Amino acid sequence: MINSNNTNALGIIFPNTYDELVSELTGERLMASIPFAGRYRIIDFVLSSMVNCGIDNITVLVRENYFSLLDHLGSGREWDLTRKNGGLNIFPPFAQKNMGVYNGKVGMLASILGFLKSQKEKYVIMSDANIAFNFDFKALLDAHIASEADITVAYTKEELPESIMNSDDLNKGMYYTLDLEEDRIKKIHINSQESGVQNFSMNIYVFGREYLIKMINDAYMGGSVYFERDILIPHLDDIKVNGYEYKEYTARIGSLKGYFDENMRLLDNKNLEALFGKNPIYTKIRDDNPTRYLNGSCAKNVMVADGCVIEGEIENCILFRGVKIGKGAKVKNSILMQDTVIEEGAVAEYIITDKKAKITKDKELRGTDTFPVFVAKKQMV
Amino acid sequence: MGKEMIAMLLAGGQGSRLYALTQKLAKPAVPFGGKYRIIDFPLSNCVNSGIDTVGILTQYQPLILNEYIGNGQPWDLDRLYGGVHVLPPYQQASGSDWYKGTANAIYQNISFIDRYDPEYVIILSGDQICKQDYSDFLRFHKEKDAEFSVAVMEVPWEEASRFGLMVADDNDRITEFQEKPKEPKSNLASMGIYIFNWDILRKYLMEDEEDTTSENDFGNNIIPNLLKDGRRMYAYHFNGYWKDVGTISSLWEANMEVLDPEHSGINLFDEAWKIYSRNSGMTGHKINAGAQVENSMITDGCNVSGNVKHSILFAGVKVEEGAEVEDAVVMGNSIIKAGAKVKHCIIAENVIIGQNATVGQMPEGDETGVATVGPGVYVGDNATIGPNAMVSDNVKDGDKQ
Numbered sequence: 001m002i003n004s005n006n007t008n009a010l011g012i013i014f015p016n017t018y019d020e021l022v023s024e025l026t027g028e029r030l031m032a033s034i035p036f037a038g039r040y041r042i043i044d045f046v047l048s049s050m051v052n053c054g055i056d057n058i059t060v061l062v063r064e065n066y067f068s069l070l071d072h073l074g075s076g077r078e079w080d081l082t083r084k085n086g087g088l089n090i091f092p093p094f095a096q097k098n099m100g101v102y103n104g105k106v107g108m109l110a111s112i113l114g115f116l117k118s119q120k121e122k123y124v125i126m127s128d129a130n131i132a133f134n135f136d137f138k139a140l141l142d143a144h145i146a147s148e149a150d151i152t153v154a155y156t157k158e159e160l161p162e163s164i165m166n167s168d169d170l171n172k173g174m175y176y177t178l179d180l181e182e183d184r185i186k187k188i189h190i191n192s193q194e195s196g197v198q199n200f201s202m203n204i205y206v207f208g209r210e211y212l213i214k215m216i217n218d219a220y221m222g223g224s225v226y227f228e229r230d231i232l233i234p235h236l237d238d239i240k241v242n243g244y245e246y247k248e249y250t251a252r253i254g255s256l257k258g259y260f261d262e263n264m265r266l267l268d269n270k271n272l273e274a275l276f277g278k279n280p281i282y283t284k285i286r287d288d289n290p291t292r293y294l295n296g297s298c299a300k301n302v303m304v305a306d307g308c309v310i311e312g313e314i315e316n317c318i319l320f321r322g323v324k325i326g327k328g329a330k331v332k333n334s335i336l337m338q339d340t341v342i343e344e345g346a347v348a349e350y351i352i353t354d355k356k357a358k359i360t361k362d363k364e365l366r367g368t369d370t371f372p373v374f375v376a377k378k379q380m381v
Numbered sequence: 382m383g384k385e386m387i388a389m390l391l392a393g394g395q396g397s398r399l400y401a402l403t404q405k406l407a408k409p410a411v412p413f414g415g416k417y418r419i420i421d422f423p424l425s426n427c428v429n430s431g432i433d434t435v436g437i438l439t440q441y442q443p444l445i446l447n448e449y450i451g452n453g454q455p456w457d458l459d460r461l462y463g464g465v466h467v468l469p470p471y472q473q474a475s476g477s478d479w480y481k482g483t484a485n486a487i488y489q490n491i492s493f494i495d496r497y498d499p500e501y502v503i504i505l506s507g508d509q510i511c512k513q514d515y516s517d518f519l520r521f522h523k524e525k526d527a528e529f530s531v532a533v534m535e536v537p538w539e540e541a542s543r544f545g546l547m548v549a550d551d552n553d554r555i556t557e558f559q560e561k562p563k564e565p566k567s568n569l570a571s572m573g574i575y576i577f578n579w580d581i582l583r584k585y586l587m588e589d590e591e592d593t594t595s596e597n598d599f600g601n602n603i604i605p606n607l608l609k610d611g612r613r614m615y616a617y618h619f620n621g622y623w624k625d626v627g628t629i630s631s632l633w634e635a636n637m638e639v640l641d642p643e644h645s646g647i648n649l650f651d652e653a654w655k656i657y658s659r660n661s662g663m664t665g666h667k668i669n670a671g672a673q674v675e676n677s678m679i680t681d682g683c684n685v686s687g688n689v690k691h692s693i694l695f696a697g698v699k700v701e702e703g704a705e706v707e708d709a710v711v712m713g714n715s716i717i718k719a720g721a722k723v724k725h726c727i728i729a730e731n732v733i734i735g736q737n738a739t740v741g742q743m744p745e746g747d748e749t750g751v752a753t754v755g756p757g758v759y760v761g762d763n764a765t766i767g768p769n770a771m772v773s774d775n776v777k778d779g780d781k782q
Contacts, residue, residue, distance in 0.1 A: 038665030077454070269667065269684065276664050285660050289649040290415035290680035299674050305665035306416070306680055309650070
């Protein structure tokens with residue numbers, strides 16, 4: 001079979017990982033469907049990256065709160081994943097007899113072992129959906145194959161965000177840092193408190209499909225729950241786990257403040273180009289009309305999606321689709337999600353509004369750069 | 382099961398009066414209103430009216446149009462039974478022929494229409510900007526027990542002689558048809574949108590084809606023949622926004638009217654009647670710190686650092702620092718470089734306007750021409766393009782046209 005633009009790997013995405021880090025935004029959705037960068041949802045980045053390098057068999061393992069994600073993904077057409085063979089598969093939790101809804105990745109993967117066995121792709125690329133990137137998975141796969149490692153883990157070199165380090169809440173998602181010798185991972189730390197630049201795991205893994213099936217089968221029988229804690233960490237000596245440093249642009253969502261900062265960072269054209277310039281990022285189409293700027297409006301350093309009507313002033317803002325800014329309203333340093341309405345004369349600074357929020361006439365609402373005010377979905381101020 | 386009504390969209394016109402814009406592009410594929418192409422309007426009207434089967438008759442430069450339509454998914458016209466079909470002329474056992482006229486184009490596709498066994502067929506034209514509910518038109522057609530209905534607009538009497546006119550009685554029954562008459566007896570202009578009972582249309586198409594003297598045209602042959610035979614023909618009054626965008630100035634004007642929906646009546650911000658299009662897939666647009674944007678429409682992928690006033694920017698347009706764009710229509714992926722002045726003009730897709738170049742000028746006195754730069758043209762630094770110019774080849778640095 002001709003394999004010209006088909007990468008010999010299938011993708012598995014965990015959309016619920018780290019839901020709890022941004023509880024404000026995940027009340028009615030999950031990490032993967034958090035709106036980002038004006039017209040996207042976080043999952044668009046990993047999905048589009050996979051599709052752009054020829055992966056056309058992608059499984060999304062949803063656990064909870066997934067209505068918004070199902071609505072967003074539909075049949076996968078926008079990502080060109082409506083395929084007869086492969087395409088987009090969404091597996092909701094499937095509680096079997098004598099078995100509760102699974103917790104960690106091991107249980108989730110165990111629940112689709114039958115599916116994995118029946119696939120044809122030689123490799124599996126597994127990822128969470130909490131990072132925006134334009135990832136060349138083909139390069140990662142090639143590196144994995146060349147290194148003859150059993151497992152390859154993608155990581156970035158960066159300082160850990162304070163928000164996750166300072167968390168005392170043990171229920172908040174575990175994060176992993178890596179000690180490397182050359183490319184080989186010698187040690188994996190869970191929730192490291194060390195300062196300075198670390199090898200910060202992106203939780204993106206590559207392995208052979210057969211290898212994964214065997215590993216999960218054994219681990220699940222042995223009662224393992226978490227992939228990293230129960231499979232990787234105890235076996236670093238006997239299996240070859242390699243690191244792959246990812247040096248391109250990333251935007252990791254780890255807290256509401258982080259969410260705010262990562263959006264704002266895209267107002268710099270250099271960053272915008274770094275994230276979007278390489279390959280297209282696809283998303284659900286809403287068929288909005290172009291955005292309209294009326295007389296008397298003023299826009300400075302903003303990124304605006306389609307369907308907005310701007311009559312007031314906006315500065316250093318990100319506007320999602322369908323936002324309305326009334327006459328005389330002034331909005332600065334803010335993120336306004338889909339269909340937010342800022343009525344006439346209202347003033348807002350450092351705010352994040354969720355979908356369909358409304359700031360009524362002449363109201364004033366101010367957060368600060370370290371603590372943006374959050375207005376929840378459909379709320380009216 | 383037969384369909385109640387299917388649509389046949391005439392999209393073969395060369396659009397020769399759009400010159401540079403249609404050299405490599407069928408007229409219905411000409412970009413309009415920031416993110417649309419002209420054909421999005423009739424297609425969206427069909428879907429919004431409940432018509433799920435559309436035949437598009439193409440002939441002239443169909444490549445971009447074909448690719449744009451694809452499987453019809455953006456308009457929700459990818460259907461198991463029906464959907465959108467592009468119908469170019471094809472070779473038949475008895476030989477092959479270009480579409481000789483509008484009626485002949487339908488005649489050559491009788492077997493396509495027969496497959497859906499429709500009661501009614503609506504004939505649409507692919508070069509008009511119009512939001513119209515065809516289901517209301519069909520309701521009228523049925524109420525009048527008509528065999529043929531035509532959508533008409535009331536036009537000012539002094540302009541009436543530019544149009545094909547329908548003379549109708551108090552009951553809207555058509556008694557006479559005048560094609561661009563010197564002395565108009567009516568001010569009801571045909572919009573070129575017809576509903577036929579399929580059995581009637583089929584019969585007249587067959588007869589028309591037999592007639593070797595016929596031009597095979599709806600206006601010149603089919604409609605006069607129906608009248609001659611005393612068929613039940615009615616005029617349906619339409620009073621929404623309608624514009625034939627067959628010339629550069631009318632295309633420019635219609636774009637400008639999109640900027641003023643409160644007065645012009647063409648509202649693209651209509652949740653109940655969305656106009657669908659194939660999307661660019663680009664990120665939200667960016668207005669940079671030094672930019673000034675006033676009374677304009679801007680869409681995905683644009684990056685604006687200069688001044689944009691009363692203009693429409695299509696997807697992916699870049700306006701660099703110090704550039705001035707006013708009363709202009711700038712189509713997809715064009716770049717206006719630093720210091721360039723782009724005024725009262727249409728810039729087609731993938732154009733580069735060099736640094737400090739000037740294209741067009743604001744109207745002064747009698748000079749109200751709209752300058753036009755064709756697709757893919759490079760206009761050199763410091764070049765000047767006059768207000769009436771039509772440019773389809775590259776312009777060297779410093780040149781004047």
